[in-house]
Amino acid sequence: METDADYIKKLVKERLYAMPPDVSFSVGNFGDYTRNQLIEEVDKGTEVGKAAIEMQLIFIRKMPKLINPR
Amino acid sequence: MIVIRTNHDIPTSYLFAYSEELIKEAEAKGFKVAKIEGKEISEATLRSRIKNRKPRFIFFDGHGSDTSLFDNSGKEFINLDSADVFQETVTYTIACSCLVKLGSVAIDKGCYAFIGYKKPFWIARDHKFESTPLKDRIAKPIIECSNIIVKSLIKGNDVEESIRKSHEKAVDNILKLIYSKEPLAPASLQALVYNDEALSFKGEASAKII
Numbered sequence A: 001m002e003t004d005a006d007y008i009k010k011l012v013k014e015r016l017y018a019m020p021p022d023v024s025f026s027v028g029n030f031g032d033y034t035r036n037q038l039i040e041e042v043d044k045g046t047e048v049g050k051a052a053i054e055m056q057l058i059f060i061r062k063m064p065k066l067i068n069p070r
Numbered sequence B: 001m002i003v004i005r006t007n008h009d010i011p012t013s014y015l016f017a018y019s020e021e022l023i024k025e026a027e028a029k030g031f032k033v034a035k036i037e038g039k040e041i042s043e044a045t046l047r048s049r050i051k052n053r054k055p056r057f058i059f060f061d062g063h064g065s066d067t068s069l070f071d072n073s074g075k076e077f078i079n080l081d082s083a084d085v086f087q088e089t090v091t092y093t094i095a096c097s098c099l100v101k102l103g104s105v106a107i108d109k110g111c112y113a114f115i116g117y118k119k120p121f122w123i124a125r126d127h128k129f130e131s132t133p134l135k136d137r138i139a140k141p142i143i144e145c146s147n148i149i150v151k152s153l154i155k156g157n158d159v160e161e162s163i164r165k166s167h168e169k170a171v172d173n174i175l176k177l178i179y180s181k182e183p184l185a186p187a188s189l190q191a192l193v194y195n196d197e198a199l200s201f202k203g204e205a206s207a208k209i210i
Helices: A004-017 A035-044 A047-067 B010-028 B043-053 B080-086 B099-108 B140-154 B159-178 B185-198
Strands: A023-027 A031-034 B002-005 B034-037 B057-061 B076-078 B090-094 B113-117 B122-126 B199-203
Touching: A004 A035, A004 A047, A023 A035, A023 A047, A023 B010, A023 B185, A031 A035, A035 A047, A047 B159, A047 B185, B002 B010, B002 B043, B010 B057, B010 B122, B010 B140, B034 B043, B043 B076, B043 B080, B057 B140, B076 B080, B080 B099, B090 B099, B090 B140, B099 B113, B099 B199, B113 B159, B122 B140, B122 B185, B140 B159, B140 B185, B159 B185, B159 B199, B185 B199
Parallel strands: B002 B034, B002 B057, B057 B090, B090 B113
Antiparallel strands: A023 A031, A023 B122, B113 B199
16 A cells, blocks of 8 residues: 555656756755656655655645745 | 855855855945855864954855855864854855754854755756856756845845845746746756745844945
8 A cells, every 4th residue: 555655755756757857956965966866866765865855845835825925 | 244155066166156246246335255265165264254354244155064064175164163153243154954053053152143044955957057057047046046145135135134035036936937938947946945945044133234
């Protein structure tokens, strides 16, 4: 059975896959990651992977408030 | 004002490049800007410049952690024990997570206001522009929103107003990115939203640098 954590991981990976491969992310002290490397980090559950999940979740939660603040 | 800029990897090269215009703008407004860069970055150099210049504003861009700032070799040069270095200044750090502990301790040790990020600072980039960061349209909207804090402070706005301006710029850029036809825009958008959420300050909301 798929847990919430598995579902979130899958969601985040799908969202990253939707980006073109020529994007890179500099994640503070963690270093630089291509889209595919970031997906691998999410898969492995590393600290960078967790940071990528947090970024996506904050984005999903915050976007509606930013574009429609009332 | 004192500007401390590292430049030893891709993200710091981006922040370095985008901070040039801030220095020019500050000098045009009459600020005497003391730059500490490269191998010169150390606690001793910073203390010496502070002693001579008595700056109202310290601006750092580079790598950091919740407790430290890192020099041009990636080694810690300011930590919780040396956070008194920020006393009687407004300090702004574009660096990961510094606000969490370093910011709090700096305020306890007499810093007027410490502006920074509660979480890692993300920069989304287009591979093609690694060596020409100013041409990178993916990174630009992100760094623009963090740099506006400096632009606002040197215009005489207080800390709270400067943060508000950054949030407003973020909303403007977010709306532009949503409707952008640029294929990499979603990456920029996500990093921008994340950084905007992480930006905050400790200390006096009404603190100014002029």
